[in-house]
Amino acid sequence: MIRNATAVWNGSGKEGSGHLTTQSTTLNQTQYSFNSRFAEGVGTNPEELVAAAHAGCFTMKLSFVIGGLGFTPETITTKCEITLDNGTITLSHLIVEAKVPGISQEQFDAAVKDAEQNCPISKLYNTTISTNATLLA
Numbered sequence: 001m002i003r004n005a006t007a008v009w010n011g012s013g014k015e016g017s018g019h020l021t022t023q024s025t026t027l028n029q030t031q032y033s034f035n036s037r038f039a040e041g042v043g044t045n046p047e048e049l050v051a052a053a054h055a056g057c058f059t060m061k062l063s064f065v066i067g068g069l070g071f072t073p074e075t076i077t078t079k080c081e082i083t084l085d086n087g088t089i090t091l092s093h094l095i096v097e098a099k100v101p102g103i104s105q106e107q108f109d110a111a112v113k114d115a116e117q118n119c120p121i122s123k124l125y126n127t128t129i130s131t132n133a134t135l136l137a
Helices: 034-038 046-068 105-118 120-124
Strands: 005-010 017-022 030-033 075-085 088-099 128-136
Touching: 030 034, 046 075, 046 088, 046 105, 046 120, 088 105, 105 120, 105 128
Parallel strands: 088 128
Antiparallel strands: 005 017, 017 030, 075 088
């Protein structure tokens, strides 16, 4: 399987602007710029997209791991915080809340660790990945 996205940039790094389009067109000429990346400008930015990719991938992997243990999650919500420091992504922090009837805390914690280490996006990153996971009653 191959997926793709296209970036187009016009102008200098600081004054220029660009847009991103994904194969599915979920992003379709979506604006990004220096201001949307490093200030509060309109549009998206690469770190936000990386966070979305990691949150989505991890959450789906966690659902599969939990399913493999014989449980069905009612909900899993994951927020991913990407830290960009001096031009390097230094941390991807996953904040997870899940409601999984019947699963023990130990089983849940092990499933979270498995998903953290084995989702394809985690495997792609060359950075620290941390998780704060809460099993909801």
